Amino acid sequence: MHVLLTNDDGIDAPGIAALCESLAMACRDPMLEDLEIAVSTIAPDRERSECGHQATLGRPLRIITGANRRWALDGSPVDCVRVGISQFISPVDLVLSGVNNGGNLGVDLLTSGTFAAAKEAALRGVPAVAFSQIRHPDFPVAWDHVPAWISPLIARAILDVAAAKPFLRNVNLPLESAVGDRAQPRIIDCDVDPTPFQLDWAEMGEAECQFSTSYHCRPRVPGGDVQSCFAGSISLTHFDLDRLVGG
Structure with a gap:
């Protein structure tokens, strides 16, 4: 099995290092001991957050070779997946995107480069999972808990690929502070919350304006991904591959 890692925070972001460590932990699961798993990484050469499903067609893409099957690309996360599942490397069986430094919940998915990478893979027939970590300015950034939290989900994804089940x-x-004393948060299957942000409008001058919002005070539908994750659970959303484009 061949697993491709990518993100939208850039090749040197700590989140993709945490994802690699999480995959290594998942591979130690006894249920996967008979599987031979190869790993490649193709990620943007710099941060490309909130680029959505942007793709590059009007110019060549520059590929920067690194060690241990790692490449940086001067393009978007979608570009990285397109390169990765093309003839550039051997056929890819699973794409893992992230771990994003910030949440990708609800309407965030419209602008998320992290989710767009996974969606691009799924649209092209490759199973994919996007991972994101909610942040808050009042709490320090930490990554050490991530492998224990997501390695079971990665192991589950690998097993589902082996069983020929397509998915996105x-x-x-x-936030770790929302989990309390629980070593492992609950994983809740939930739908995407379609509620838009409440926006504050400000005129900045004769020809300028600015919108602002509060990410942590956003509206939330009970049982949706926003409410579930902000309440201290890991939110897991499954997408119908037949409805990724159109109604």
């Missing part, structure tokens, strides 16, 4: 999934990790 989006996973969000809660």
Whole structure:
């Protein structure tokens, strides 16, 4: 099995290092001991957050070779997946995107480069999972908990690929402070919350304006991905591959 890692925070982001460590932990699961798993990484050469499903067609893409099957690309996360599942490397069986430094919940999915990478893979027939970690300015950034939290979900994805089950999934990790004394948050299957942000409008001058919002005070539908993750659970959303485009 060949697993491709990518993200939208850039090749040197700590989140993709945490994802690699999480995959290594998942591969130690006894249920996977008979599987031979190869790993490649193709990620943007710099941060490409909130680029959505942007793709590059009007110019060549520059590929920067690194060690241990790692490449940086001067393009978007979608570009990285397109390169990765093309003839550039051997056929890819699973794409893992993230771990994003910030949540990708609800309407965030419209602008998320992390989710777009996974969606591009799924549209092209490759199972994929996007991972994101909610952040709050009042709490320090940490990554050490991530492998224990998501390695079971990665192991599950690998087993589902082996069983020939196509899928697209989006996973969000809660703030550690919301988890309390639980070593492992609950994983809740939930739908995408379609509620838009409440926007504040400000005129900045004669020809300028600015919108602002509060990410942590956003509306939330009971049982949706926003409410579930903000309440301290890992939100897991499954997408119908037949409805990724259109109604």
